[in-house]
Amino acid sequence: MNTIEAIYQRRAVKQFDPDFEISKEDELRLLEATIQAPTAYNIQHWRFLVLRDTEHRAYIRQHLGFNQSQMTDASLLILLTADTLAWQKSPERYWANTNTDTQQLMTGMINDFYSGREWLQRDEAQRSIGMAAQTLMLTAKEQGFDTCPLMGYDIEGVAEEVRLPEGFILGPMIAVGKAIKPAHPKAGQLPLDELVIENHF
Template sequence: METFDAIYQRRAVKHYDPEHRLTPEEETKLLEAAIQAPTSFNIQHWRFVIVRDPELRRKIRTEYSPDQAQMTDASLLIIMTADVKAWAKKPERYWCNAPKEVAELLVDWMGPFHEGREWLQRDEAQRSIGMAMQNMMLAAKAMGYDSCPMIGYEIEKVAELINLPDDHVMGPMLAVGKKIKDVWPKPGQLPLSELVIENKF
């Protein structure tokens, strides 16, 4: 599928074939596409929690969300999380293939840029989640699948269920699978004239 076709055809699909499963090769292809997304300083904050346990998926659907069928029926349910302290955890590994002088420059800059700026650490982690998730949704569409990003769940409760570390943040969930029902037409995009500002507000 062409890139622009995937962009325009991607929709938040709610109804999936509960019997369908992606192959291990397809899962790997999807996740490898996700991690091609950019991150600040190449930190790669993302941590993808694939929820395979049917009982855990049922619990999330029935107890911690407004009963969203895609949480149990989609082939994959991925909770997008990120490590907000990834910048401080062996940062040299993010630049292991770069020229030595480039790696040293960026690794040395990483600490002073992030230290004491918790708001920035969290913002960067969430930005990284968003870019990786968009890659994953477009990759799914290009592979003939559909997806649905979700924030309609009790974040704190689900964080407990998956034993989210204290230095991680929760992002949206992403359902991926084979749709069984067409979606509504797009509800409407705002015109660019309302969205694009030249130079200043």
Template structure:
């Protein structure tokens, strides 16, 4: 499947076949694809929490997830989180493969960008999680699986459940599996003329 086909065919599936299991190696393929996603200064601050325990999944569904069946029925359930302080943690790791003579300059640009800007740490974390989520879902489509990004849950309770470190943020769950039935038709996309602007929002200056 080419990338455009995957983009147009990917749908948010809410009812998965609980009997379907991922083939050996497919989970790793999906995760390896997800970590190809870009991040600011290559700090790779996503952290993926795979929820396998059936009792934990049941608790998520019944207590924290508004009884959404994806929590229990998806073949793979991944909570996307991000380390907002990853920029401080051995940042030279992020440039291990670049020439040694340029590495210090690249590493040196990270701290001035993030330092004393907690809002930017959080914004960049969520930007990166959004990109990784879409990469993961498109990779799933390539492997002929369906997916759903889920934000409808009690974030504080889920953070407590997974023992989220204090310097991390919670992003979406990504549920992956096989749909029990074909997805409904898309409800409708706004026309590009409502969404695309040239140079400025002010028409008299465009």
């Protein structure tokens, strides 16, 4: 499957086969591809919380997730989070494969860009989550799996349940597995002439 095919075939599946299990090898390939997603200054804000424990997932579904079956029936349930303070946590390691001069240049730029701009720290973290989420879903589709992004959950409750660290934010959960029922028909895309603007509004 090529990228264009994966883009058009990726759908938000609502019903997953609870007996299907993704192999450890395929899970590793999925996550290794996901972390190829871009981030500003290569900060890699994202942290991928794989919710494995069945009782944990059942509790989230029943009490915090509006009883969405994807949370328990999918083979994998991955909660995308991001560290808004990653920019100040040994930023030289984000450029470990470059020379010392480049590391020093980039760490200085990172500090100048983020320091004192909490809104930007949060915005960049959310942008990084978004790019990782799409990379994950398209990779899963290329591997022959189905996905569903889930933001319909009690954000504060889930943050408490997973013991979200200070300075972290939550993005979507992504259910990954095998569909047992096709996704709903596409509701329709707005026309490009409404969505694409040239030069200025």
